[in-house]
Amino acid sequence: MNKLALIIEDDEDLANIFAEALHGIGLEVENLTDGESARQRLAGGEVPFVILLDMHLPLVSGKDLLQEIKNDPRFSNTWLMITTADARLAEDFRDQVDFALIKPILFGQLRDLVKRLKPKDEI
Amino acid sequence: MSNILQRFLTISTTDPDDLRKRKILNVLLAGTGGLSVLGAITGALLIITSRQRTAENLLILWGSIITIIGVLVIYVINTRRSGKAASSLFLIFMTLIFTFSDSAEQVSGGRSLFYFAIPVFMASILLTPASSFVFAALSSVIIAVIGLSIDFAPNTPAMIGFFLLAFVFWLSARSLEQALGELRAININLDRVVTERTQALAESFSRERIEAGRSQAILNSIADGVIVFDKKWTATQANPALKAILEIPLEIIVNKDFRELIEHPRLSTKSRPLLYAMMNHGTQPIGFRIDWGEKTLSVGAASVYDNQSQNIGTVIVFRDFTREAEVERMKSTFVGIVSHELRTPLNAILGYSEMFKESVYGPMNEKQTNMADRIMKNTQRLLGLINDLLDQAQMEAGKMTIRTEAVRLSDLLEALHGLMDKSASDKGLRLTSEIDPLLPDALIGDPARLQQILVNLVTNAIKFTDQGGVHIQFFRRNAETWGIEVSDMGQGIPESQLAFIFDTFRQVEGTDTRSHGGFGLGLSIVKQLVGLMNGQIKLKSELNIGSTFTITLPLIVPDGESVLKE
Numbered sequence: 262m263n264k265l266a267l268i269i270e271d272d273e274d275l276a277n278i279f280a281e282a283l284h285g286i287g288l289e290v291e292n293l294t295d296g297e298s299a300r301q302r303l304a305g306g307e308v309p310f311v312i313l314l315d316m317h318l319p320l321v322s323g324k325d326l327l328q329e330i331k332n333d334p335r336f337s338n339t340w341l342m343i344t345t346a347d348a349r350l351a352e353d354f355r356d357q358v359d360f361a362l363i364k365p366i367l368f369g370q371l372r373d374l375v376k377r378l379k380p381k382d383e384i
Numbered sequence: 385m386s387n388i389l390q391r392f393l394t395i396s397t398t399d400p401d402d403l404r405k406r407k408i409l410n411v412l413l414a415g416t417g418g419l420s421v422l423g424a425i426t427g428a429l430l431i432i433t434s435r436q437r438t439a440e441n442l443l444i445l446w447g448s449i450i451t452i453i454g455v456l457v458i459y460v461i462n463t464r465r466s467g468k469a470a471s472s473l474f475l476i477f478m479t480l481i482f483t484f485s486d487s488a489e490q491v492s493g494g495r496s497l498f499y500f501a502i503p504v505f506m507a508s509i510l511l512t513p514a515s516s517f518v519f520a521a522l523s524s525v526i527i528a529v530i531g532l533s534i535d536f537a538p539n540t541p542a543m544i545g546f547f548l549l550a551f552v553f554w555l556s557a558r559s560l561e562q563a564l565g566e567l568r569a570i571n572i573n574l575d576r577v578v579t580e581r582t583q584a585l586a587e588s589f590s591r592e593r594i595e596a597g598r599s600q601a602i603l604n605s606i607a608d609g610v611i612v613f614d615k616k617w618t619a620t621q622a623n624p625a626l627k628a629i630l631e632i633p634l635e636i637i638v639n640k641d642f643r644e645l646i647e648h649p650r651l652s653t654k655s656r657p658l659l660y661a662m663m664n665h666g667t668q669p670i671g672f673r674i675d676w677g678e679k680t681l682s683v684g685a686a687s688v689y690d691n692q693s694q695n696i697g698t699v700i701v702f703r704d705f706t707r708e709a710e711v712e713r714m715k716s717t718f719v720g721i722v723s724h725e726l727r728t729p730l731n732a733i734l735g736y737s738e739m740f741k742e743s744v745y746g747p748m749n750e751k752q753t754n755m756a757d758r759i760m761k762n763t764q765r766l767l768g769l770i771n772d773l774l775d776q777a778q779m780e781a782g783k784m785t786i787r788t789e790a791v792r793l794s795d796l797l798e799a800l801h802g803l804m805d806k807s808a809s810d811k812g813l814r815l816t817s818e819i820d821p822l823l824p825d826a827l828i829g830d831p832a833r834l835q836q837i838l839v840n841l842v843t844n845a846i847k848f849t850d851q852g853g854v855h856i857q858f859f860r861r862n863a864e865t866w867g868i869e870v871s872d873m874g875q876g877i878p879e880s881q882l883a884f885i886f887d888t889f890r891q892v893e894g895t896d897t898r899s900h901g902g903f904g905l906g907l908s909i910v911k912q913l914v915g916l917m918n919g920q921i922k923l924k925s926e927l928n929i930g931s932t933f934t935i936t937l938p939l940i941v942p943d944g945e946s947v948l949k950e
Contacts, residue, residue: 272728278735281744317724346727348832349778352787365731365767368738 264310265289266375269299269326270344271318275364279313282372296321303330311340311375316350331357338381395463400568401561405510406467409474410459412506416478417455423448451481471510475503475519483526492531493539500527504550508557516557520550609681609702612688615695617642617663629704630676650677659683662700673705680709719777726770734763772905775836779912786916790942791829793819793858799835800856804842813846814853822860828940833913834868840906841870841933849874849930866939871932877925885923886911910935 266288270276273294280290288310293299297320312330316323327343330336342360345351351361360374392414395406427445434441454477462470479500486496500523508516524543531538603610609626611619618641622634630637630650637645645651646659655674662672662685673682682705688697740748740756748756778784797817808815838856845854852873860866877885886907910933914921919937 272732274732275728275735278732278739281739282735285744346724346731349785364727365734368735368744369742 264380265291265307267291267293267299267302267309267312269293269296269313269318269323270315271295272315275315275344275366278368279366279371282368283311283313283375286372286376288375295319296323296326299326300329303333303336308335309339310380311342311378312336313371314341314343316343316345316347316354327354327357340375340378340381395467397467401564402467404564405471406462409462409467409471409510412510413455413459413462413474417452417459420448420451420455424452447481447485451477468511471507475507475510476522478506479503479519479522479526483530488530488534489536492527492534492536493542497527497539497542500546501549504546505553508550508553513554513557513561516550516553517547520546609704611637611642611645611700611702612697613642613700614697617698619645620697626702629679629681629702651675673709678706680705682708715777719774722770722774727767730763730767730770734760734767737763772909775909776905779909779916784912784916786833786913787830788828788940789831790826791831791834792826793823794825796831796834796838797856797858800838800842803839804846807843808846808854811846811849812851813849815842815846815856816853817856818858820857820859820866823858823866824941826942827866828942829937830917833917837910837913837935838868838870840910841868844906845870845872845874845931848872852930860939861936862939864939865936867934867936869932869934871930873930876927876929876931877923878927879925882923882925886921 264287266283268276268279268283268290270279270292271294276292276294280292283290291302291309293302296318299314299318300321303326314323314326314330316327318326323343323345327341330339330341340360341358342362343351343354343358344362344364344366346364348363351363355361362371392410395403395410397403397406423444427441427443427448430441431445458470458474458477461473482496482499482502483491485491485499486494490496500519504516504519504523507519520543523546527542528538603621603623606623607625609629610621610623611626612621614620619638622637624634626637627634632648632650642659642663646656646663651659652675655676658672658674662683673680675681682703684701684703686699686701687695688699690696737756737759739745741753741760743753775784797819801815801817805815842854842856849872854870854872857869857871858866859869911921914935914937917937919935922934922936923931924934925931
């Protein structure tokens, strides 16, 4: 079974680059470009292996989505990463997520990081 | 009438004693003159009515006329010349009149004897107290001579009586003069004291008026709103600028309790506790902001003390901070926008060029890979500059915070080598490092900021070094201090520039900013970060030999680690 990566990112180029990086290491990628559609997607469907969540999103803020994901036991085995250009914001949420990535996020950096991740229930 | 009398009595002299005596003499002259006029009229009437020119009647008439002439002469001398001369003349004149006013028998031992007591007494008042004795002697001689002229034995009891009287008059006049003198001295002293006090009071009043006027002018002319409160927080004064800032009439502030202003509906509810806190606590904050309607005001307060260091109230200054607050908000928004909007497209450029380099969409030739590499490098340089600007903006806004967590020194160096080795080797330089064995493995710090300091210093060192190498050392100075030393073998910094090297947007003069690149923010950021970490940074430099930056920081060891690594 292919592992699923959920990329919640409103910038098309970044979403594209992240998708290519994760696709390159054999993940299936689903892209969501605003907070509302991300919320609908998270309500049901396949539980992803990793979620890449941009903190600046249209419609529903990344902060609200993060709380919903954290409150939902279905995602307890999902690797949770947030992305932001704001270093202070990243520091504020660093303790609540698995990885807080500060933009610019390099193609190779993301690829190598996710490549090393094992399923959480196997750790 | 009293005016005429006053003019008649007035004598121009500055000596109060002389004046007093001459006035008395004038009164006596007036009395004597008046009596003489009456005497002359009586004498004339007697001669006319009786038609007998008896010797007695003629004596009355001529005696009175001579007395009137004498009185007039003495009056002129008294008012124009000398009081003493006039008094002496008057007394002698009186004595002579008494001498010849009666028969020799009566004068030397009879009814007229007591007349001589009058000049003896008057001498003590008009001349000096002791002059009574002179007239006692004169009177004694006169009655003796007159007695002898009619073969009478000298009237010794009368003479002794004259001297006894003179003695009594001398005593009383002397004590009177003494008392008057003392009284006058007291009066003079009192006058002087009153004059001095009046003058001092007038000066103090005028000083106070000037001071009050000056304070009022200052209050009225300054652009900040000022309220002066007394000890019980009742407003005693407010200036026109306050009215303009708060846009409410001063009447609802002055003579009112501060609490009434705090409860004013225009003051935001979250600002009220700040003002109450300022009121209730003796200590006053350096300055804080409140929201008044649409305005942001900065508030400063200062206690007022009197010259006995007693608190007598508080002065509160309100400054319209609306524009500045708006600028700060805009700056903060700008920083946020720049950080997001600039970094996102740069991230995309970086990502795509990396994808080219990694041949994600198929194989690339060497030139294409090289080009992708150059795009990446330039983008990263641009990102670095943006990060520097953002850091600077954050520090200026006071928003840069330092985290405290355990940092492994070996991790710091490893990461630094990972980042910087290539740029050093690209220039043919050695990048070496060492950790003092006395340092613990981990200590408390902010790993990201320490890394930033190291990267900035090492980037700088590599930039200005053309041969040799750059050395990084972590050292332990003492139980409380550790440090970082970055030394290069570069061109060095001229002494004249050392003082400015940490200034914002500054590069060493003579080095071309464009050839080295950068905004000149790196060292300024390093210095500010070190400051935020409660550390110090020092620079030693020698031209053409190299520079050494030494940073000292507080040494705090995480729980469970030993301070000393023996």
